[in-house]
Amino acid sequence: DTGVSQDPRHKITKRGQNVTFRCDPISEHNRLYWYRQTLGQGPEFLTYFQNEAQLEKSRLLSDRFSAERPKGSFSTLEIQRTEQGDSAMYLCASLSGSSYNEQFFGPGTRLTVL
Amino acid sequence: AQSVTQLDSHVSVSEGTPVLLRCNYSSSYSPSLFWYVQHPNKGLQLLLKYTSAATLVKGINGFEAEFKKSETSFHLTKPSAHMSDAAEYFCVVSDPDGFQKLVFGTGTRLLVSP
Numbered sequence: 001d002t003g004v005s006q007d008p009r010h011k012i013t014k015r016g017q018n019v020t021f022r023c024d025p026i027s028e029h030n031r032l033y034w035y036r037q038t039l040g041q042g043p044e045f046l047t048y049f050q051n052e053a054q055l056e057k058s059r060l061l062s063d064r065f066s067a068e069r070p071k072g073s074f075s076t077l078e079i080q081r082t083e084q085g086d087s088a089m090y091l092c093a094s095l096s097g098s099s100y101n102e103q104f105f106g107p108g109t110r111l112t113v114l
Numbered sequence: 115a116q117s118v119t120q121l122d123s124h125v126s127v128s129e130g131t132p133v134l135l136r137c138n139y140s141s142s143y144s145p146s147l148f149w150y151v152q153h154p155n156k157g158l159q160l161l162l163k164y165t166s167a168a169t170l171v172k173g174i175n176g177f178e179a180e181f182k183k184s185e186t187s188f189h190l191t192k193p194s195a196h197m198s199d200a201a202e203y204f205c206v207v208s209d210p211d212g213f214q215k216l217v218f219g220t221g222t223r224l225l226v227s228p
Contacts, residue, residue: 004157033215042204042218043158056213091158095214102148103216105158 002026004106006092012112013082020078021109025094032075033103034067036060037089049075082113116141118205120219128227133192135222137205140186147188148206149179164188175199200226
């Protein structure tokens with residue numbers, strides 16, 4: 001399968017714990033996006049990487065959130081000191097450098113904070 | 115700021131009847147518009163996209179959408195619904211000159227009855 005993959009698919013954690021998610025984009029795609037989708041809502045943009053550079057962060061991304069994309073390949077999203085409000089589906093998408101191309105989405109990581 | 119409004123949270127149709135999912139957009143740029151579909155426990159899939167070429171856009175699985183600048187609308191249609199069309203549909207706008215962050219509507223759940 002050469003699509004976008006995310007790991008884990010599900011994560012249950014207790015409030016206050018740290019969690020880390022991984023996204024592997026389509027190999028030739030140099031742009032990578034993270035979105036968050038809460039129940040009954042559309043996905044909301046969190047952050048964007050072009051190669052290894054993080055070029056944009058949403059105000060939704062509080063100081064407890066950090067994302068990296070070392071070497072411009074896979075990306076990780078870490079949430080420190082999780083809160084119940086962090087419970088959501090975290091989606092990763094990748095895009096090749098050309099304009100007007102579609103973003104390909106991974107299956108998402110569903111986070112539940114107890 | 116760019117935004118989209120999906121006018122119906124739920125649409126119910128019978129199998130074999132037409133589908134209409136409504137979307138209005140707001141954009142200070144010449145917008146790129148998309149429709150994505152999300153089946154339960156599956157990733158987001160692109161149905162079709164408008165990028166300032168033909169105003170009538172044909173997508174996968176018999177769906178099409180018409181861009182109407184005068185009405186700021188981008189409604190999704192299908193002549194005949196199939197049971198497999200039951201899913202969540204998102205109208206999406208992006209900035210073609212920026213880093214192509216996607217802004218999603220709140221979604222329309224399509225229910226198809228036999």
